[in-house]
Amino acid sequence: MGLNKQQLTDLQTLGIRWFDMDEYDLNRKGGAGPTDHKAFNFAEQTTMVPIFNDQVKKSNYSATYSENKDHVLIYENDTLVDKATIPAQPNFYKLKTKEGIPYSKIATLHSKNVLATTVFQKCVRYGNRETSCQFCAIEESLKSGATIAHKKPEQLVEVVKAAIELDGITQMIMTTGTPNLKDRGAKMLLESATAVKAAVDIPLQVQCEPPEDDFWFQALKDVGVDAIGMHLEAVSQRVREAIMPGKASVPMSRYISAYKAAVKVFGRGNVSTYILAGLGDTEEEIISVSTLLIDLGVYPFVVPFTPAAGTPLENHPMPDPEMLKRIFSTLGPILKDKMMTSDSLKAGCAKCGACSSMKSYE
């Protein structure tokens, strides 16, 4: 018993039907970028699996608690194929700042050992459907009161210290909505990273759109940032304009020049991008752009698209798992050959690997 990599890809693409699930706030529901998952700890890997979307009802995978509830049993059709545990509520979630803000509104546990925060929970592109990314729910968790709009550097320091001490987190990821069209979030990330890295020694990845100027990369590196993600999400201009009309106004040529500049600063592999397979790019497009990126020293973290409730794409079809398997089977060996495997990275989503089974193909 135990899921093989193909079954893992199936799970992450089709989701799991789970009828006796206990609701609690470890689910990634709402928030920046792709969302609406739940973390499952399998023997080798923690994996984010879609469970909320209506389309998951068609999945041939289902889950139920074991009799004493210490495991979740995973079935493929009627066959028991694996068992998993669900990461426990982290201890730092019980704490509050002296102003009374729960730490869980400042940063959250991702996977089982990653502390993630969205430094600025708004985006200049979000309020207007002419510019917003159709898959994104960044301000929904703000509206629901699950988070606060701007996490101050001193608040992040307080939370990261507690999360290291109480929950043994091993890396931190700071993402941000895009506050303006100049530095595109790099300035806020720099302020936050400066404070965190002065207080604790933890691998840190920051994520933003490519800033207008390259000097931000060295500035971030100088305060101790280990890695940067600049996320394409879609790779063809056709899909970029259809799904993320605002972000598509930053041309691919700027992404490429920013990647080249960032690789010089952070080194090969410690610059990465998130590519959502299933938005409309063909597998040939995803493979050819990813191969080009790997040549540049950029890790293309290809993730199956999960439609998120409350977004314009909530009924968008989930991707074909066979397409993901072909993409991973092509890119995995290339990453290994170029010595840019997930495990060799210092920090970031590609190192965490919970949102995509890609690393099991390396």
Ligand code: SF4
């Ligand atoms: S891959 Fe990134 S978004 Fe997914 S759980 Fe890990 S840190 Fe969070």
